[in-house]
Amino acid sequence: MKVFVIDVARCNGCYNCQIACKDEHVGNDWTPYAKPQPDTGQFWMKVNETVHGSVPKVKMSYVAMMCMHCENAPCMNNCQPDAIYRREDGLVVIDPEKCTGCMNCVDDCPYGVIYFNDDLMLAQKCTGCAHLLDKGWSVPRCVDACATDALRFGEEEEFKAEIAQAQVMFAEYGTSPRVYYLNLPKKFIAGTIFDPEIDEVLIGAEITCQNEKTGEVFKVKTDNFGDFWFKNLDVGDYSVWIEMGGYLTQTMEHISTIKDVNLGDIPVYKEVKVAA
Amino acid sequence: MGEKTKPWRWQEDDLTVTRGSAWSGPGCHIGCGVLLFTDKDGKLVKVEGDPDNPFNQGRLCVRCLAVPNATNHPDRLKYPMKRVGARGENKWERITWDEAYDTIVKEFTKVKEQYGAESVIFCQGTGRDIAPYISRLAWSFGSPNWVPLGLTGNACYLPRVAGCIATTGSFWVADCSQASPLRYDNPDYKVPECMAVWGNNTVVSNADGFYGHWVVDLMKRGTKLIVIDPRLTWLASKAELWLQIRPGTDAALALGMLNVIINEELYDKDFVDKWCYGFDQLKERVQQYPVSEVSRITWIPEEKIIAAARLFANSKPATVQWGLALDMTQETLPASHAITALWSITGNIDVPGGMLPPPTLLFYGGGWGDELISDEQKAKRIGLSKYPLYQYGFVVAQPDEVANQLETGEPYPIKAAWIQTNNSLACMSADPKKTYAGLRKLDFVVGVDLFLTPTIVACADIVLPAATYPERDGLRFGDGPQRGEAINKVTQIGECKSDMQINLELGKRWNPEAYPWDNVQDMFTHMLKSKGVDYSFQELREVAPIYPPQEYKRHEKGTMRFDGEVGFNTPTRRIELFSTFYEQAGLDPLPYYKEPTESPLSTPDLYAEYPLVLTTGAKHWGMFHSEHRQIPHLRAIHPDPTLQIHPEAAAKFGVKAGDWVWVENSMGRAKRKVEITPIMDPRVVNADHAWWFPEAEAAEPTLFNLWDLAINQLVPFQPGKSGFGGNYKSLLCKIYKVAEEEV
Incomplete structure (x- = not known):
């Protein structure tokens, strides 16, 4: 059974996959696999740019979106003419000759990757370039055109190690996608620690971050710019406390990571020296 | 790599596959190795990266993946046309190539007889491979005025090249082992510990013969990045250090980094001692740029400037991939000079993984065929008197002075223009309404392009349809380390012709001695042989790409200089931190920073x-x-x-x-x-x-x-x-x- 593995950390957003898909499917009729993709409006493979955080704590990533070729594909549930089928290699294909354009699959797909073609009155989506695979290609066009090896395709067995660390999109829907993502951007909490009395950043301050629900604890030290980053956090509420010898410990609670968090410049103050 | 698995053309199912180079039309600064797929009707249906080409190793960017959409586009210009309405009305009538050439020769000759050949200007843009061919066309006609129309201060690439050659005798590019067909497997190569990506978003822009993904290749091999950019790019977000610079202040940053490196004695004393000229004067100059002052100018925090200077100086080797932002500062030469000093005093010149003097087959920036034009005509090149530096090794006219002369007709009138791959009004021209007014005054204008552009519609009297690269044969020279690459024709659209063919056929009509070749292939063979490449064009396509031999530390071996002596190609034989050349041209011999004309600090x-x-x-x-x-x-x-x-x-x-x-x-x-x-x-x-x-x-x-x-x-x-x-x-x-x- 085939799988896609998409390593977001490797993707520099070059759009080759998006354009290769266009090149392969626009103006080319690959019936019985697929009718031509329209010039515009449909993206069977689409690169989404995300920029998160706020200056100067900003990260940028690109996430390629495509049909997830789900094991439990919602699109197959309500297809009136039974036009959607799963191949032996696991790819999910809409038979363009059977599709009656009822649009149920377009509505049922939680990933928004099935498009409706008004001219042909057809639902259309990624076929995994099954027409090429059947001709002997080892990978679809998008994977072939990937300049950074961020997109890979092959037997599930070959990718065991990657899959063990991977995530799928909306796992909670129980669709069991065959597209696995590595290094999807998780949330971060970042900030800069400084001493306002001397107007200097503090290097080596110990920062602790705790997930208030699970109790999981992370620790980092501020770098040469007084900066700290907690990366790859799940969405949740966190407490952060800042400790440094000679300084008052500072605590911040209920920091939500629904969005990435830049706590900005955080002042910490020297301990009061009480005369003996 | 380097061992090709297939010939230059073969059959795959019902498609013909042709190996070639992607330079150019549509515009590009690179020329990746490509495989062009054509169907039985000769229609281009697909482009893939050539996995056997060491340059891009099978990879491409979206513009090549979409080349079939450009080549086969219904709106392409497909045959010569002449204007039948007023300029700007967009009314055209199809004519034959013969009529087009006859009209052009007649009109240009009329101007030549009445005002002199210099009154016809030859304008080019960037990205389509025409520099040797348009310069030859201009010079064979007798005009010294070859110009990037409207590009104020020639602010693209040439300033960096010119500045480097003036102060070091060579241009320098970041060494990603692109000069070796073995690439990263070249045993002599070292992966840089640090790369400063300065003033370009490399992976997107693919500028100046530098394939952006090489930076990613190096990152995978451990190179740390310092990204100097006003925007957080993808590379910046992956960098060790991102310096969010205020646009136009790059020279100040470089001088501030030099201040740290020199005062903390982090420079390569041995290299400076042996191979740099004017270090003491540079040391004195950088004292004017303490980090606190540089931070105020550049808006970069002091500690980041210091960290960048230390990381760069302590990395062995370190390299710089610099870009257009340096040319597009008003005082670009001192900015380039300062950055050149950075990699020089840290000993990164001509070492593996440092800065590379690109091996060259044909220095296309210098034009082709300057023996065709008389000294008397050369002296009439626009801008020479105001900008004496243009006399030293540069052959283009000064674009600001061309714009002024279009307006004033002083010191002599401009009457006609040949505009090839130059949508000046929409793109490179500063103050495009001034250029528009200037062009509209001309008696006769020819436009050569792929599509109708605003510049052609507004100004042209004759328009000629140029070919995209799958429609033509050619040689790939271009920017960066040059390789012998063949561009191979696989398809034909309408009556389109390559820029080279157009210039050959037209030039033959007004100066047959300058064009003794029957066709472009013979012309290419002549170009190769005259540069000591022992292949005909037809032979080259069988073996391409070919690589000129590469060696490091050429200055120690006497192969940098034309006279075979050790050292660099400068009067002092050293890297001139203090430039004797600038001093001679009446310019400041040391790098300095000047605030942009309009800015928060200057105005x-x-x-x-x-x-x-x-x-x-x-x-x-x-x-x-x-x-x-x-x-x-x-x-x-x-x-x-x-x-x-x-x-x-x-x-x-x-x-x-x-x-x-x-x-x-x-x-x-x-x-x-x-x-x-x-x-x-x-x-x-x-x-x-x-x-x-x-x-x-x-x-x-x-x-x-x-x-x-x-x-x-x-x-x-x-x-x-x-x-x-x-x-x-x-x-x-x-x-x-x-x-x-x-x-």
């Missing part, structure tokens, strides 16, 4: 009225300058001209994402669509360049919406002292919403 009153720093010209994946707007798949990636602005600034100026705004300064204004993004500094906005809407009405006054969209209406003709450099990337502006009825 605070103007800044009060125009409270945002405006930078322009950043590339997008799917577009090469003013091209590709009519390719739907590429346009879908970036459908509208945008203005990138920080969320705080957007709130302050009351604009929302997707709003159309006017970007305005004292010179003019242009429309842009707001994109709110934290990648910007709140004080800086970034506007797309080179926009026009091919889908809009072509005829004037609409002219593809040009005058609503041209951001260079805010850019003045304002070159640096040397005649090099401009202010494209460091201006001031204000923004306000476009009224509902104007959207």
Whole structure:
């Protein structure tokens, strides 16, 4: 059974996959696999740019979106003419000759990757370039055109190690996608620690971050710019406390990571020296 | 790598596959190895990267993947046409190639007889492979005026090349082992410990013969990045250090880094001792640039400047991949000089993984065939008297002076123009209305291009259809380390001809001795043989790509200089930190920083009225300058001209994402669509360049919406002292919403 593995950390957003898909499917009729993709409006493979955080704590990533070729594909549930089928290699294909354009699959797909073609009155989506695979290609066009090896395709067995660390999109829907993502951007909490009395950043301050629900604890030290980053956090509420010898410990609670968090410049103050 | 698995052409099922190089038309600065797939009717149906080509190793960018959409586009110019309405009416009539050539020869000759050959100017843009061919055409006609029309201060690539050659005797590029067919497996090569990506978004722009993904290759092999960019690019977000610089202040940053490296004695004392000239004067000069002052100028925190200087100096080797932002500062030569000093005093010259003097087959920037033009005619090159530096080794006319002369007719009138691969009004021209007025005064204008452009519709009397690269044979020289690459024709569209063929056929008519070849292939063979490459064009395509031999530390072996002596190709035989050449040309011999003409620091009153720093010209994946707007798949990636602005600034100026705004300064204004993004500094906005809407009405006054969209209406003709450099990337502006009825 085939799988896609998409390593977001490797993707520099070059759009080759998006354009290769266009090149392969626009103006080319690959019936019985697929009718031509329209010039515009449909993206069977689409690169989404995300920029998160706020200056100067900003990260940028690109996430390629495509049909997830789900094991439990919602699109197959309500297809009136039974036009959607799963191949032996696991790819999910809409038979363009059977599709009656009822649009149920377009509505049922939680990933928004099935498009409706008004001219042909057809639902259309990624076929995994099954027409090429059947001709002997080892990978679809998008994977072939990937300049950074961020997109890979092959037997599930070959990718065991990657899959063990991977995530799928909306796992909670129980669709069991065959597209696995590595290094999807998780949330971060970042900030800069400084001493306002001397107007200097503090290097080596110990920062602790705790997930208030699970109790999981992370620790980092501020770098040469007084900066700290907690990366790859799940969405949740966190407490952060800042400790440094000679300084008052500072605590911040209920920091939500629904969005990435830049706590900005955080002042910490020297301990009061009480005369003996 | 290097061992090819297949010949240059073969059959795959019902398709023919042809190996070749992708340079160029549509525009490109690279020339990747490509496989072109054609069907039984000779139609180009697919382009893939050539896995056997060491340059790109099978990879491409979206513009090549979409080349079939450009080559086969229904709106291509397909045959010669002459204007039948008034200029700007967009009324054309098909003519034959013979009639076109006859008319051009007749009109140009008329000008030559009445005013002199210099009154015909030969204008080129960038990215289509024509420099040798258009220079030969101009010189064979007798005109010394070959010019990038409207490009104030020649502010693209040439300043960096010129500055490097003036101070070090060579150009230098970041060594990604691109000069070796073995690439990263070359046993002599070392992966740089650190690369400064300075003033370019390499992976997107693919500029100057530098394939952007090489930076990613190096990152995978452990190279740390210092990214110097006003915007947080993808590379910046992966960098060890991102220095968010105020546009136009690069020289100050370089001088501040030199200050740290010299005062902390982090430089390579042995190399400086042996191979650098003027170190003591440089040391004295950089004392004017303490980090505190540089931080005030550049808006970069002091500690980041210090960290960058230390990381760069302590990395062995370290390298710099620099870009257009350096050329597009008004005082570009001292900026380049300072950066050249950075990699020189740290001993990164001509070492593996440092800075590489690119092996060259044909120095195309110098033109081809200057023996064809007399000294008397050469002396009439526009701009020579005002900018003496242009006499030393440079052969183009000075574009600001060309623009002035178009306006004034002094010291002699310009009467006709040959415009080839140059959509000047939409793209490179500063103050494009000035260029427009100048061109409209001419008696006769020829445009050569792939599509009708605003420049052609507004100004041309004859238009000739040029070929894209799958429609032509050719040689790939170009920027960076040169390789012998063959461009192989696989398809034919209408009556299109390659730029080289057009120039050969036209040049033959007015100067047959200058063009003794029957066809372009013979011409290419002559070019190869005259450069000591022992292949005919037909033989080259069998073996391409070929690589000239590469060795490091050439200055120690006597192979850097033309006379075979050790050292560099400068009067002192050393890297000139103190430039004898600049001193001779009346310029400051040491690097220095000059504030942009208009800026928060130089013109605070103007800044009060125009409270945002405006930078322009950043590339997008799917577009090469003013091209590709009519390719739907590429346009879908970036459908509208945008203005990138920080969320705080957007709130302050009351604009929302997707709003159309006017970007305005004292010179003019242009429309842009707001994109709110934290990648910007709140004080800086970034506007797309080179926009026009091919889908809009072509005829004037609409002219593809040009005058609503041209951001260079805010850019003045304002070159640096040397005649090099401009202010494209460091201006001031204000923004306000476009009224509902104007959207």
